[in-house]
Amino acid sequence: MTNWERFVDSFFNARVAAEYFPKIVEGFWLTIVLAACIIVTGLAAGLGLAVIRAFGLRVVNLLIIFVVDLFRALPPLVIIALLYFGLPAAGLSMDGFVCAWIALAAVLMAFSEEIFWAGITAVPKGQWEAARSTGLGFLQTLGYVVLPQALRMTIPPLTNRTIAITKGTALASVVAVPDILGAANAGVSFSFNPTPLTMGAAAYLVLFLPVVIFGRWVETRFAWKR
Amino acid sequence: MAIVEATGIHKHFGALHVLKGVDLVVQEKELVFVIGPSGSGKSTLLRCLNRLEEPSGGAIIVDGVDMLSPRTDINKARQRIGMVFQSFNLYPHMTALGNVTLALRKVLGLPKAEAEKRGQAALDRVHLADRAGHFPGQLSGGQQQRVAIARAIALEPRVMLFDEPTSALDPELVGGVLEAMRELRQDGMTMVVVSHEMAFARAAADRVVFMADGAIVEQGTPDEVFGNPQHERTKAFIGQIGRH
Ligand SMILES: Nc1ncnc2c1ncn2[C@@H]1O[C@H](COP(=O)(O)OP(=O)(O)OP(=O)(O)O)[C@@H](O)[C@H]1O
Numbered sequence: 001m002t003n004w005e006r007f008v009d010s011f012f013n014a015r016v017a018a019e020y021f022p023k024i025v026e027g028f029w030l031t032i033v034l035a036a037c038i039i040v041t042g043l044a045a046g047l048g049l050a051v052i053r054a055f056g057l058r059v060v061n062l063l064i065i066f067v068v069d070l071f072r073a074l075p076p077l078v079i080i081a082l083l084y085f086g087l088p089a090a091g092l093s094m095d096g097f098v099c100a101w102i103a104l105a106a107v108l109m110a111f112s113e114e115i116f117w118a119g120i121t122a123v124p125k126g127q128w129e130a131a132r133s134t135g136l137g138f139l140q141t142l143g144y145v146v147l148p149q150a151l152r153m154t155i156p157p158l159t160n161r162t163i164a165i166t167k168g169t170a171l172a173s174v175v176a177v178p179d180i181l182g183a184a185n186a187g188v189s190f191s192f193n194p195t196p197l198t199m200g201a202a203a204y205l206v207l208f209l210p211v212v213i214f215g216r217w218v219e220t221r222f223a224w225k226r
Numbered sequence: 227m228a229i230v231e232a233t234g235i236h237k238h239f240g241a242l243h244v245l246k247g248v249d250l251v252v253q254e255k256e257l258v259f260v261i262g263p264s265g266s267g268k269s270t271l272l273r274c275l276n277r278l279e280e281p282s283g284g285a286i287i288v289d290g291v292d293m294l295s296p297r298t299d300i301n302k303a304r305q306r307i308g309m310v311f312q313s314f315n316l317y318p319h320m321t322a323l324g325n326v327t328l329a330l331r332k333v334l335g336l337p338k339a340e341a342e343k344r345g346q347a348a349l350d351r352v353h354l355a356d357r358a359g360h361f362p363g364q365l366s367g368g369q370q371q372r373v374a375i376a377r378a379i380a381l382e383p384r385v386m387l388f389d390e391p392t393s394a395l396d397p398e399l400v401g402g403v404l405e406a407m408r409e410l411r412q413d414g415m416t417m418v419v420v421s422h423e424m425a426f427a428r429a430a431a432d433r434v435v436f437m438a439d440g441a442i443v444e445q446g447t448p449d450e451v452f453g454n455p456q457h458e459r460t461k462a463f464i465g466q467i468g469r470h
C-alpha cells in the first residue's frame with residue numbers, strides 16, 4: 001500500500017462512508033435543530049435584555065452588565081461542562097442537548113445584547129425626543145422609532161456573531177449529543193477509520209458555507225446605509 | 227385666554243443653574259419670539275414646556291393642564307403641544323406620510339385610512355402633498371423641516387414650539403419653512419419660536435422675549451425690542467445680530 005493509498009483509505013474510505021452516512025445525516029439535522037434553538041432563544045433573550053436596559057434602571061442595568069460580561073468571558077465549553085457534569089452534583093441533571101442549548105444561547109444572548117444595546121444607543125437622541133413630543137410612550141417610541149433603526153445597524157455584526165456562536169454546536173458532541181461531530185466521532189471509534197470525520201467536515205461545510213456567504217452579503221448590503 | 231402659563235421655572239443641570247425663575251405667558255393665537263445669546267437657556271425653556279426636560283421648580287400650565295402634576299398623563303398632554311426641532315428629527319425609516327401618521331395611529335388610535343387622510347391634509351398644508359411617499363433622505367432640508375411641521379400639526383396641537391427651525395438650513399431653503407410658519411400663524415396657531423430670523427420676527431411676532439443667563443431680561447413688541455431696547459444686554463445683543 002503506497003502512502004497515497006493509505007491516505008485515501010483513511011480519509012475517503014467508501015465502505016466506511018456508506019456505513020456511517022445515515023448517522024451523519026441524522027447528526028446534520030440535529031445540528032440544525034440545536035442551532036435553530038440557540039439562535040431563536042439567544043437572540044430573543046439578548047434583545048429582551050437590551051430593551052430592559054433601555055429603561056435605565058441602575059441596579060437592573062448593573063445586573064445585566066454583570067451577566068453579559070460573565071457569559072462573554074466564560075469559554076462556552078466550560079459553561080456546557082458546568083451544566084452537564086456539575087449540575088448533577090446538585091441533584092439536577094439535564095440532557096446534553098439541553099445543556100448545549102442553554103449554554104450557547106446564554107453566550108449568544110450576552111454578545112447579542114451588547115450589539116443590540118450599541119444599536120439602540122447609536123440612534124440619535126433627537127429621534128426619542130421627536131417621538132415623545134408627539135405623545136408616543138416610551139415603549140412605543142422604542143418599538144416604532146428606535147428599534148427599527150437600531151436593528152438595521154446591528155444586522156451585520158449580529159450575523160457574524162450568530163454564525164460564530166452557532167458553529168459552537170460542535171461542542172455538544174463533548175456531552176454525548178449525536179450532532180454532526182458527535183456522530184462522526186462515534187463513527188471513527190467504531191470503524192477505526194477517520195472517514196466519518198471527513199464526512200462531518202463536509203456536512204459542516206454544506207451547512208455553514210451558505211450561511212457565511214449570506215453573512216458576507218448582509219455585510220455589504222447593510223454596511224454603509226443610513 | 228392663556229394657552230401657556232409658565233411661572234417661576236427653574237432648571238438645574240447638576241451645579242449649572244440654567245433657568246433662574248422664568249415667567250412666560252402665551253395668549254391664544256399669539257406668536258412669541260424668543261431671542262438671546264447662545265447658552266442663555268432658550269432651548270431648555272422650550273423643552274421644559276412639554277417636559278422633554280424636567281424643570282427643577284416652578285409651574286407650567288398648558289391649555290389648562292398642569293404639566294408638572296404627577297397625575298397628568300404626560301403623553302396625552304404632549305399631543306396638545308407640537309414641537310419642531312433644529313435638526314428636523316424625522317424618522318429616517320418611514321416615508322413623509324409615515325412620519326406624519328405614526329402618532330395619529332399609535333397615539334390617537336385612528337384607523338389607518340383616516341390617519342392617512344389627516345396626514346395627507348397636514349402635508350398639504352406645508353405644500354408637500356406630492357412628497358408623501360418620499361423618505362427623509364430623498365427630501366431637501368427645507369422639505370424635511372416642513373414634514374416635521376406637518377407631523378406636529380397633524381395632531382392639531384393647541385400650541386407649537388419651534389426651536390431654531392431654520393438654523394440647520396441652507397439660506398435658500400429658509401424661505402419655504404418660514405412661509406409654512408407664517409401660514410400656520412394666519413390660521414390662528416399659538417406659537418413660541420426660538421430663532422435668529424429677525425425679519426420674520428418683525429413681520430410675524432406679536433411679542434419678542436429677550437433671554438440672557440437663564441432669565442427674561444426684556445420683552446415687548448418687535449418694534450420696541452428691536453427698535454428701542456431698554457437694557458444694556460439687549461442693546462448689545464441686538465447690535466450684534468444687526469451687524470450680520
Ligand atoms: N442636558 C444638558 N446637560 C447639561 N447641561 C445642559 C444640558 N442642556 C443644556 N445644558 C446647558 O444649559 C445651558 C443652556 O442651554 P440651552 O440649550 O437652553 O441654550 P440656548 O439658549 O438654547 O443656546 P443656543 O442658542 O446655543 O441653542 C447651556 O450652558 C448648556 O450647556
Ligand SMILES: [Mg+2]
Nearest residue numbers: 268269270389
Ligand atoms: Mg438652543
